[in-house]
Amino acid sequence: MIESIGRRAVAAVEAVGRVGHFVLDMLRAVPDVATWARPAVVQMRRIGVDSLPVALFIAAFTGVVLALQASYTFTGAVPLYFVGTLVGKTMMLELGPVLAGLALAGRVGASMAAELGTMKVTEQVDALETLAYDPQSYLVVPRVLAGTMMFPVIVAFAIATGIVTGWLTSLALLQLSTPEFIKGLKIFYQFKDVWFGLYKSATFGFTIALVGCIVGLRTRGGAEGVGRGAMQTVVYSAILILVLDAFWAVVLL
Amino acid sequence: MIEFQDLHKGFGEKQVLAGLSLTVHDAETLVIIGYSGTGKSVALKHVVGLLHPDAGDVIVDGQAVSTLDRDELTALRRGIGYVFQFAALFDSMTVAENVAMGLRRRGLSDEEIEDRVLEALALVDLSGTEERLPAELSGGMRKRVGIARAIALRPRYILYDEPTTGLDPVTAAVMDRLMVRAREHLGVTGVVVTHDMRSAYTVGDRVAMLYEGRIRQVGTVAEIQATEDPVVRQFIEGRPE
Numbered sequence: 001m002i003e004s005i006g007r008r009a010v011a012a013v014e015a016v017g018r019v020g021h022f023v024l025d026m027l028r029a030v031p032d033v034a035t036w037a038r039p040a041v042v043q044m045r046r047i048g049v050d051s052l053p054v055a056l057f058i059a060a061f062t063g064v065v066l067a068l069q070a071s072y073t074f075t076g077a078v079p080l081y082f083v084g085t086l087v088g089k090t091m092m093l094e095l096g097p098v099l100a101g102l103a104l105a106g107r108v109g110a111s112m113a114a115e116l117g118t119m120k121v122t123e124q125v126d127a128l129e130t131l132a133y134d135p136q137s138y139l140v141v142p143r144v145l146a147g148t149m150m151f152p153v154i155v156a157f158a159i160a161t162g163i164v165t166g167w168l169t170s171l172a173l174l175q176l177s178t179p180e181f182i183k184g185l186k187i188f189y190q191f192k193d194v195w196f197g198l199y200k201s202a203t204f205g206f207t208i209a210l211v212g213c214i215v216g217l218r219t220r221g222g223a224e225g226v227g228r229g230a231m232q233t234v235v236y237s238a239i240l241i242l243v244l245d246a247f248w249a250v251v252l253l
Numbered sequence: 254m255i256e257f258q259d260l261h262k263g264f265g266e267k268q269v270l271a272g273l274s275l276t277v278h279d280a281e282t283l284v285i286i287g288y289s290g291t292g293k294s295v296a297l298k299h300v301v302g303l304l305h306p307d308a309g310d311v312i313v314d315g316q317a318v319s320t321l322d323r324d325e326l327t328a329l330r331r332g333i334g335y336v337f338q339f340a341a342l343f344d345s346m347t348v349a350e351n352v353a354m355g356l357r358r359r360g361l362s363d364e365e366i367e368d369r370v371l372e373a374l375a376l377v378d379l380s381g382t383e384e385r386l387p388a389e390l391s392g393g394m395r396k397r398v399g400i401a402r403a404i405a406l407r408p409r410y411i412l413y414d415e416p417t418t419g420l421d422p423v424t425a426a427v428m429d430r431l432m433v434r435a436r437e438h439l440g441v442t443g444v445v446v447t448h449d450m451r452s453a454y455t456v457g458d459r460v461a462m463l464y465e466g467r468i469r470q471v472g473t474v475a476e477i478q479a480t481e482d483p484v485v486r487q488f489i490e491g492r493p494e
Contacts (some may be wrong), residue, residue: 047471123341130301131355131402132327 026144029136038142043146047205051107051154055100059158061167062095063087071174087166091154092193096159098245101204104151108210112143113233116216117226125217135217144209144226151205152198153190159197165191207244208237237253254279255300255444257412259309261466262295269295271466272309277410282436282443284457286450291463293446294338297412300444301333302326313410332491334403334441338415340395342387348374349383350397355406373405374398376438377431393424397431404435411435413445417452429455450489454478462488463473 029036070086116139119125125135163185170176214231219229255277255385262270269292277283287292298304299311302318310317313329321329342351353368361369374380377397387395396416403411413432417425436443436456447453453455453460454474461471470477470485480486 119343122339122344123337124343126298126303127335127337127341127343128354129303130330130333131406132330132358133354134323134327 019214023210025136026140026210029134029141032134032137032141035137036145037069039138040142040145043142044150047104047108047146047209048150048153051104051150052157053177054103054107055154055158056161058099058103059091059096059162060165062099063091063162063167065167066090066095066162067166067169067174069172074125075153080174081180081184082187083166083170083174083176086184087170088163088185088189089193091162091166092197093161094197094245096162097197097201097204097242100155100158101151101201101208101241102238104205105241106234108147109208109233109237110230112209112212113216113219113229114226115246116213117219117229120219121222121225140213143213144206147205147209148202149205151201151208154202155198159194178200178230181220196248196252199252200245203244203248204241207240211237211240233234254312254314255442256312257296257309260299260306260311261308262292262299262306268466269314270306273463273467274309275468275471277389277442277444277462279442280436280440281458282432282445282456284445284447284453284460285463286448286460287463288454288488289448292466293448294414296463297335297444297446298416299397300410300412301330301335306448331406332409334408334411335394335405336399336404336411336413336416338418340387340399342395342398342402344387347384347386348379348390351387351398352402352405355402359406359431361421369405369407370401373401376404376434378403391424393420393427396420396428400428400431400435404439404441407439408441410442413443413447415447417447417449425449425452426455428452432456439484441449450491 030244066087067083070083071080074082076081089099116125119139125139128135128138167181169176171178215229215233219225221228257273257275260270260273273292273296275283275285287293295304298307298478299318300313302321306319310319312318313333314326314341316329318326343354346354349370352373353366356369357371367431370383371380374383377400378399379397380391380392382398390398400413400416416428416432420428424476432443432445433456435441439455443456445453445456457474459471459473460477461470462477464484470480470482472480477485477489480489484493
């Protein structure tokens with residue numbers, strides 16, 4: 001029993017050490033702009049443009065549900081224009097970044113882990129090295145950079161979409177006027193609401209891409225290993241997003 | 254010159270290399286033969302620093318590979334072409350892009366890169382396949398693209414990992430001819446890892462047998478064919494007992 005706990009503790013410390021070493025290696029590769037610039041543009045398009053429909057779809061329905069649930073909760077007790085407040089605040093501070101993050105952990109993280117894992121098991125990563133490419137510069141930096149930069153963009157669109165669908169729902173189903181909805185949106189609004197959500201989403205993007213790269217480049221065991229890596233990436237990313245979400249709430253709010 | 258000096262490498266409990274010592278002279282093609290799983294590919298990966306030895310080292314042109322820092326290792330790799338067992342082509346890139354990959358690291362102009370790509374593909378008889386994807390090629394063609402990718406760099410050394418494994422006899426003979434052509438046209442030093450004896454006799458100047466982590470015997474093709482060592486004889490004759 002004690003031996004088992006000890007083994008797990010050592011494994012956990014080793015894992016933290018490996019992640020630290022990986023991040024240091026990645027930072028050391030950052031000055032090699034000539035290598036990562038082109039693949040970074042490709043990754044930004046993949047992560048940004050290709051992921052947008054999923055994020056917007058989720059945000060659109062979240063906005064609808066938020067407006068209806070707010071109205072249901074407020075009935076008779078709170079003025080209805082506070083629907084705008086709740087939709088706006090919730091989309092900006094929490095649901096925009098977190099729901100998009102969780103959805104993209106599957107869409108982006110799993111795909112990165114699978115792609116890099118396949119490259120690893122088919123020796124394409126070794127081939128890169130023998131051609132004098134640093135895999136950190138060519139594979140990792142572009143993905144992590146693209147994740148960090150594009151997630152806030154995706155989340156910004158998701159927040160806007162959620163607010164618009166919340167507004168449309170209020171007009172169509174709650175008999176709330178546009179000026180009333182906007183009045184609610186403006187009450188208690190702070191600029192911090194926006195940057196908090198976007199900053200948080202940048203850290204989610206960084207984390208998802210980093211986990212996808214670490215797991216992908218440590219893949220072993222052929223197709224089964226690739227599948228396992230993709231699954232692990234989704235699980236680890238989802239856990240880390242929720243932990244980070246709580247962390248930033250404690251630190252920044 | 255490449256020197257394996259008392260190389261040791263293990264994975265977990267399994268000791269794969271246990272004191273491998275061997276010298277590859279300039280301008281020769283040395284073939285390393287041995288049973289599957291005896292560490293031939295592992296030895297090859299040490300030459301380009303893809304694996305780190307537990308003890309001993311590989312010396313390439315006087316440089317101990319395991320002691321090189323990242324930049325030195327990158328510089329060393331620029332002089333070595335590596336042909337992987339399953340070609341390891343980048344599957345999202347065309348044939349031309351695969352061959353050009355290593356050249357882009359060398360600061361060549363686009364025209365120079367294109368010329369070198371076409372020249373390398375012609376040398377492996379694959380002119381006209383530039384825009385095809387690896388998935389559209391046969392196994393033999395993929396391996397030839399792997400050779401083109403290596404020779405396009407005009408390296409001093411080329412390392413071939415099981416170049417004929419999984420190929421039909423005719424395609425394997427084509428691969429042998431390409432390896433001979435690479436040495437004759439480009440004057441490169443080659444190290445070939447294989448268990449295909451026909452290929453070993455065709456391309457090798459010398460043959461070394463790896464057995465239980467060490468070199469059991471090394472000699473010219475004629476010396477190996479005339480060996481009286483029972484282990485080597487059994488292997489080259491392909492006898493089960």
